[in-house]
Amino acid sequence: MTGSIRIKWCLGALVLGFVGLAAAFLGDLWGHPPAHQQIALVDKSFLEQTPWRRTYADMVRAKEDMSDFDCYGCHDQKKPPPLRFDKNSILIVPEEHKDIVMGHGSHNRNNLCYNCHNESNLLTFQVRDGRELKFADSSQLCGSCHGPNYRDWEAGAHGRINGYWNTSLGAARKLDCANCHNPHNPHIPTRKPAPGPHALRTPVYEYQASRAPNP
Amino acid sequence: MTPSASTPPPAPPPGHDPDRRSFLRSSAAFAGLTALAASLSPLRELGDYTSTEQFLQKYYKEMTPEDMKKVLRRITNEVERQYGIRPHVRDLRPMDGVEFVYALNLTRCIGCRKCVHACVAENNQSRSPEIQYIRVLKMPHGSMDVDKGNHTYDDKDVPDPGYFYMPIQCQQCKNPPCVKVCPVNATWQEKDGITVIDYDWCIGCRYCEAACPYWARRFNFTKPEIPKDRLNPEMSYLGNRPRKQGVMEKCHFCIQRTRAGRYPACLEVCPVGARKFGNILDPESEISYILRTKRIFIQLKEEMGTSPRFFYYFDK
Numbered sequence: 434m435t436g437s438i439r440i441k442w443c444l445g446a447l448v449l450g451f452v453g454l455a456a457a458f459l460g461d462l463w464g465h466p467p468a469h470q471q472i473a474l475v476d477k478s479f480l481e482q483t484p485w486r487r488t489y490a491d492m493v494r495a496k497e498d499m500s501d502f503d504c505y506g507c508h509d510q511k512k513p514p515p516l517r518f519d520k521n522s523i524l525i526v527p528e529e530h531k532d533i534v535m536g537h538g539s540h541n542r543n544n545l546c547y548n549c550h551n552e553s554n555l556l557t558f559q560v561r562d563g564r565e566l567k568f569a570d571s572s573q574l575c576g577s578c579h580g581p582n583y584r585d586w587e588a589g590a591h592g593r594i595n596g597y598w599n600t601s602l603g604a605a606r607k608l609d610c611a612n613c614h615n616p617h618n619p620h621i622p623t624r625k626p627a628p629g630p631h632a633l634r635t636p637v638y639e640y641q642a643s644r645a646p647n648p
Numbered sequence: 649m650t651p652s653a654s655t656p657p658p659a660p661p662p663g664h665d666p667d668r669r670s671f672l673r674s675s676a677a678f679a680g681l682t683a684l685a686a687s688l689s690p691l692r693e694l695g696d697y698t699s700t701e702q703f704l705q706k707y708y709k710e711m712t713p714e715d716m717k718k719v720l721r722r723i724t725n726e727v728e729r730q731y732g733i734r735p736h737v738r739d740l741r742p743m744d745g746v747e748f749v750y751a752l753n754l755t756r757c758i759g760c761r762k763c764v765h766a767c768v769a770e771n772n773q774s775r776s777p778e779i780q781y782i783r784v785l786k787m788p789h790g791s792m793d794v795d796k797g798n799h800t801y802d803d804k805d806v807p808d809p810g811y812f813y814m815p816i817q818c819q820q821c822k823n824p825p826c827v828k829v830c831p832v833n834a835t836w837q838e839k840d841g842i843t844v845i846d847y848d849w850c851i852g853c854r855y856c857e858a859a860c861p862y863w864a865r866r867f868n869f870t871k872p873e874i875p876k877d878r879l880n881p882e883m884s885y886l887g888n889r890p891r892k893q894g895v896m897e898k899c900h901f902c903i904q905r906t907r908a909g910r911y912p913a914c915l916e917v918c919p920v921g922a923r924k925f926g927n928i929l930d931p932e933s934e935i936s937y938i939l940r941t942k943r944i945f946i947q948l949k950e951e952m953g954t955s956p957r958f959f960y961y962f963d964k
Contacts, residue, residue, distance in 0.1 A: 451680060458686060458687060472776045480766055482766075585963075588941075593919075594911070595916045596911065598926050599743075601909070603909055613921070624760060625760075625804065626759060626760045626806045628761070629801060630764075631778050
């Protein structure tokens with residue numbers, strides 16, 4: 434008799450134990466481990482593959498409104514627009530072309546419209562060797578002066594290529610010079626970097642950050 | 649209440665209410681079983697860590713095409729259950745006559761860190777905690793000492809004058825120390841030069857992380873978290889399929905892209921074209937041109953004898 438009572442007590446205690454455990458799990462009594470610090474997702478603009486600039490060729494391909502490139506809407510076909518200079522012989526950009534910043538090269542010698550634009554036909558470029566080029570072929574114009582870079586670009590070592598490295602499986606798209614460089618001001622501007630890694634805020638890291646070369 | 653409460657309970661006649669004792673007993677047994685089941689409820693989450701199928705899965709190199717099909721189906725279903733998106737999981741094999749090499753132009757890199765985040769987006773790394781395969785070091789001019797680099801720089805604008813930027817990721821060594829130390833052969837070098845990891849074979853000992861001189865390997869200390877709308881459904885077995893807690897991962901040259909003929913994600917997003925990738929066995933490829941004509945400055949930590957397939961070069 435005492436044996437069976439003991440068994441009953443044991444079973445009862447077990448049941449109670451399980452009920453307690455179940456209550457604890459379901460009620461989540463001790464709580465989940467503290468959630469780690471939520472890290473903000475990176476802005477999707479940093480994932481964009483689109484080049485910085487759109488070229489004339491891009492606009493033609495996208496069948497956009499090209500009326501902005503109709504030079505003879507304003508200029509006279511017969512006589513090329515004159516260039517005006519200030520007293521330091523620096524080109525004065527006319528009011529109508531105020532959006533153009535002239536900064537080609539560290540000197541001022543290349544800030545002349547007709548080094549590239551063709552004064553006898555404003556709808557084309559002129560190369561120093563006498564060739565006439567369409568706006569869409571601007572990279573060849575750049576190459577007429579920047580030989581080594583043009584050679585590298587043709588070989589794929591300078592500039593961007595997107596798509597397929599194996600051209601038997603798909604197309605590769607080589608971007609033009611003007612997709613990255615503004616022809617009037619080709620130096621690539623500085624920009625905001627994407628967020629850095631979330632450093633673990635241990636004393637070691639803070640020590641390193643305090644010694645970092647940049648504030 | 650019933651007159652027979654004190655006598656040993658006979659089986660209740662059919663159609664009668666059960667007596668109090670047997671009611672209590674059966675309800676106690678029921679409560680006990682329920683409680684037992686409930687107390688084991690945390691075990692349900694075990695399914696997130698490993699399934700029976702995965703547990704019994706064969707080693708990657710021993711799988712027959714049928715086995716692989718089954719495994720890919722399992723992964724597809726698991727990802728769909730977890731993220732609600734049906735992925736396209738493939739097992740891409742190396743191409744013949746292809747050996748991948750990466751080159752990075754230190755003259756061009758501006759340190760914008762777009763590659764870091766394009767890599768995270770492409771390869772389904774955990775967003776919280778954060779796992780990134782690429783580290784961009786900001787280094788003062790005139791030194792190649794990586795100890796002087798700072799990878800947590802937080803400038804308003806880059807590039808900062810007086811500094812250059814050096815992104816570091818898996819160097820896909822020809823003589824990889826990480827492969828040598830793996831006790832279970834869960835990581836190995838494929839014939840196109842990519843060192844891969846079988847996430848289902850990895851035991852998470854982290855020897856490879858310790859062996860890598862480039863800090864290229866990352867460990868999933870917790871369950872990776874990827875928001876559903878950021879999951880890349882184009883996956884491959886050895887590449888960017890979602891990992892689980894307790895396994896190693898690292899850059900694999902975007903195996904799901906490069907073995908299908910495409911450029912890696914970090915290259916395509918690079919705004920200045922500093923990153924170059926291709927087949928070194930093809931003399932016409934841009935990577936062959938670069939290695940032939942450019943000033944290849946370093947293979948990082950050359951003296952370690954790891955012989956990286958990742959080259960840093962300068963334009964001028």
